[in-house]
Amino acid sequence: DAGVTQSPTHLIKTRGQQVTLRCSPKSGHDTVSWYQQALGQGPQFIFQYYEEEERQRGNFPDRFSGHQFPNYSSELNVNALLLGDSALYLCASSLGDSPYEQYFGPGTRLTVT
Amino acid sequence: AQTVTQSQPEMSVQEAETVTLSCTYDTSESDYYLFWYKQPPSRQMILVIRQEAYKQQNATENRFSVNFQKAAKSFSLKISDSQLGDAAMYFCACLENGNKLVFGAGTILRVKS
Numbered sequence: 511d512a513g514v515t516q517s518p519t520h521l522i523k524t525r526g527q528q529v530t531l532r533c534s535p536k537s538g539h540d541t542v543s544w545y546q547q548a549l550g551q552g553p554q555f556i557f558q559y560y561e562e563e564e565r566q567r568g569n570f571p572d573r574f575s576g577h578q579f580p581n582y583s584s585e586l587n588v589n590a591l592l593l594g595d596s597a598l599y600l601c602a603s604s605l606g607d608s609p610y611e612q613y614f615g616p617g618t619r620l621t622v623t
Numbered sequence: 624a625q626t627v628t629q630s631q632p633e634m635s636v637q638e639a640e641t642v643t644l645s646c647t648y649d650t651s652e653s654d655y656y657l658f659w660y661k662q663p664p665s666r667q668m669i670l671v672i673r674q675e676a677y678k679q680q681n682a683t684e685n686r687f688s689v690n691f692q693k694a695a696k697s698f699s700l701k702i703s704d705s706q707l708g709d710a711a712m713y714f715c716a717c718l719e720n721g722n723k724l725v726f727g728a729g730t731i732l733r734v735k736s
Contacts, residue, residue: 554726609718
């Protein structure tokens with residue numbers, strides 16, 4: 511049973527560029543949440559997708575957008591990258607009626623230069 | 624909004640000894656979940672233990688147990704018989720609005736042999 515997977519593992523981008531990160535949820539899970547973890551800090555909630563809709567959003571600008579596909583996988587897009595967007599981006603999956611069981615992927619390390 | 628506070632940036636424990644990590648939280652919700660997650664250098668966020676607020680009994684998972692004081696809004700993690708593999712960053716988190724995890728800043732745990 512595959513757990514949560516994320517790609518790529520590492521990514522280096524230049525300020526002003528756009529980036530797409532990908533997440534495949536644990537088998538059987540239908541909900542995907544994205545978190546940003548700056549170095550030395552706790553993860554911050556970006557948004558959550560359920561049934562291909564954004565269900566909840568954290569305090570992040572519109573430059574951060576996402577998508578969920580019919581197979582429940584998800585993408586996180588960040589436009590007009592800033593140096594401050596450098597962070598570990600974590601994806602967590604869960605079952606819609608069991609939000610208290612969130613399983614995390616290994617994360618994507620994004621570096622903006 | 625919920626807040627989670629971890630007042631210990633770093634803790635050390637001798638192998639085979641016991642250590643307690645502190646966490647306080649603030650929430651206006653009457654029913655909620657609290658969690659301790661472990662994040663080793665591999666970056667994978669691993670669930671250590673979960674507590675449902677309506678359950679008065681403290682959760683236990685093998686060498687890991689919590690001291691949940693609902694009135695004081697305190698949720699500490701006790702690790703017994705510490706092992707070298709316990710060395711990691713530990714995050715306390717609270718589930719908000721049934722979907723969103725709010726994390727503390729983390730505590731680095733070092734285990735000395």
